[in-house]
Amino acid sequence: MEQELRKEARKLLEEGKVDYIVGFAGGSLKFTATPLITKEKEEVASLVVNPFIVNNLAKFLTEVPGRIGIVAKGCDSRSVVSLIQDNQVIRENVVIIGVPCSGLIDIAKVEKLVNRDRDEIDDITLQGEKVAVIIGGRKTELPTKEVLFEHCLGCESPTPQEYDILVGKPTNAIGDKELSRRRIKQLEDMVPEQRWAFWKEQLGRCIRCYACRQVCPACFCERCFVEESQPQWISSVSQWQDNLMFQVIRNIHVAGRCTDCGECERVCPQNIPLRSLSKKMSEFVDEMFHYQAGLNKDAPALMTAYEQVEAEDLIM
């Protein structure tokens, strides 16, 4: 798949069909990939496809200029479509190079299960239902379902639904819907006071680094509500009340545009379970308005559409 990807990316640059290629290259740490943004055709030789290509590259569409050839997994291509629905990206300016993906390995889960940090692990190989982890020459096998990202376990589009070029063969997700919403279920089973106490404690640890907001392709506002000072909606420094407000408002603001790429939770340096907020919001969106983000580029965005009669049970 990698060879095919590199060939196609190079061709796009050589034929002048795109100005930039945005894809994944190998990272500087073990089991890490990193975004590659280049206009040099020699550099596309570094493009990779492996179980660690976690970044949602659609983020870069709202800042890299010109026409872009973007490498997109299923969730990424949904984000691209969502941006098109929001008129942030023009379809003709993007060449989507679809990469089928049955799930990515959450290195944090592996680290926890083998009780080692990533730099102490020699190798991790995805082998269908099992993942082989080699430490100091010794092999441990872990069930794949226990080391995939939770959002991968709940994946609805392992093969990108919108693409110009598809690299590799369409694939199925190694899914487990129940496992993918394990933590959300735990929260649903709590009484409201327990849930408030949970989020109060979790967001008390937030340091307002905004990594969650910055990785999110759906957060493309020139000026975020946090940065308003007249009026000031929330404090600019970290207090649990304002941290909680930040997350709640952010999730409501991106409702209908969140594609459950899981990046917000992955990048949080304090391991706050942010996906338990964003995924639940997209479930509400689906339940009430039968809408999922980024599946149809011609459909109106969630908040610009309406039915004559809906959600009346929530109005007095």
Added chain:
Amino acid sequence: MATKKISKKEIAKLLGIWNQQLSVFVPSKEENVAKMVRWDGIDVSFLDWYRNTVIPCKANFLPSMERMFSFKKNEDGYHTEIPQDKQKQLIFGIRPCDARGIATMDKVFTETYEDFYYVSKRKNTLLIGLSCTNPYDSCFCTSLGLEPTEAADVDLMFTDIGDEFLIEEITDKGEELLVATSLVKQATKADDAKAKMLKATVSAMVRKKVDIKEIAKKLQACFSDKDYWEKVAAKCISCGVCTFLCPTCFCFDICDELVKKQGARYRGWDSCSFRLYTKMPMENPREEKWRRVRQRVCHKYEFYPMNFDVTACTGCGRCIRLCPVNWDISQILSSLPTSAISRSEK
């Protein structure tokens, strides 16, 4: 000064003695995130897993949020109340990189100007260093003139020599800490030799090397190369993770919270990576991302050394480990263009 030692089994007891007079902080994990927390008086299992914290120890001196003062308006005017922080602290297990980070920040917060809040915490805190035994692959402290096992910036230095810790007394205050206890014994020549050998082994484990000789000159030479910096900055997403987790970053914002006639002034972390960091009414000198990225690199390796004779980086590697897009400062520093560029940034 002759070295001392203590059996690992007695560490809890030693911490217990200190805990009676001071607030002892030790490494702990919350949701699998390592950080310094108040010791619970019992648990020393961190000795088994501790490598380094996610939030550096600067948070004990410059917290992510602190109240500077509260104010209230009465009939006779405004009354302010400044929190008095006289709590004596002891941080056990600070790594040499983090200790150097604090020493680097001291230049701004205690030497050039005495920051009331920082200083009141700093002079009431004792730092107990702990030599590394397992550096990360992202560590590069040795490239910055540090050793993972030496610390001039702490009061006592502990080094793991097997069943015991070797203790070096670095300052008088550190020496005082060991006076009142029989748990601490004199170290033998064999202990010293063992420590020396282990230190050399650990030092060699820091494999990432960055040549920072002449880095200031190289940065100066390519300062105006907009194309180069745009390429360097391309994948950065302008969050604040690298700055907030850096032991030497200290930018802060001040804001007032007011409800009717009372409120408080707070200080909290800010980041030069944020787009609006330099926004002023008329303009934003660092509106473009490449300018912010260039600023961050030049501040750490050119401007700060120019002003304070010390690099604003300790090679702890947190920025590399925790960056959402794996933007790697060591790669950037190792690949700076070596020839002077005459292209203008306009």
Added chain:
Amino acid sequence: MECKSEWEPRIIGFLCKWCSYAGADLAGSGRKKYPANVRILKVPCSGRVDPLLILKGLRLGFDGVLVSGCHPGDCHYQTGNYRARRRIALTKKFLEYIGIPEERFKASWVSASEGAKFAQVVANVVKDIEEIGPNKLFAEDGQ
């Protein structure tokens, strides 16, 4: 004997200028009796109400937030209240998931001629909030 000060709910209401605000006016000129616990803020349309306003109200310590607009189909700006309805629905569900009791945020459709309905809406909202008590959600522990 000490005079005990009873807690009175403080509720903030975002009423759309064309329908609900006029309806509230009508309740007043019709001398309808209803609790005086709602502080009214006039907005041009219920569609202007961002979840930020709702959350900020709760953050500031209001015991409840009410949003009221024109009936669907009757919005002065054609589609404003349709947008509001989607936002309100998602906000209500999400707040409940976070742990904020659903009584603290209510929404209604009140037209300019429904003075009596407005009085009833306010009475219901105030009663529900009196039952669940003051909003201490964002208070620091011990306050």
